Amino acid sequence: MQIEHDPNERRPTNAIWWALLAVVALQWTWYFYFFKPDWIAVGMGAFTAGVFISWVVDITGNKWPFSGTGQR
Numbered sequence: 001m002q003i004e005h006d007p008n009e010r011r012p013t014n015a016i017w018w019a020l021l022a023v024v025a026l027q028w029t030w031y032f033y034f035f036k037p038d039w040i041a042v043g044m045g046a047f048t049a050g051v052f053i054s055w056v057v058d059i060t061g062n063k064w065p066f067s068g069t070g071q072r
Contacts, residue, residue, distance in 0.1 A: 031037075
């Protein structure tokens, strides 16, 4: 059984994730510039990010999601 495939199909870009990363980085920079760091909140945020990253790695089968060369 053959799967129909369009050879001219465009692969969606990951631009939204890079934009989101930039927004989060600017928010952290703004926060540390104007406020004294609350290290408990920073630690909880780092732990939450670690759990989220572990979950993403697990569901993607340890594949690098930003690979633009098709090495998935």
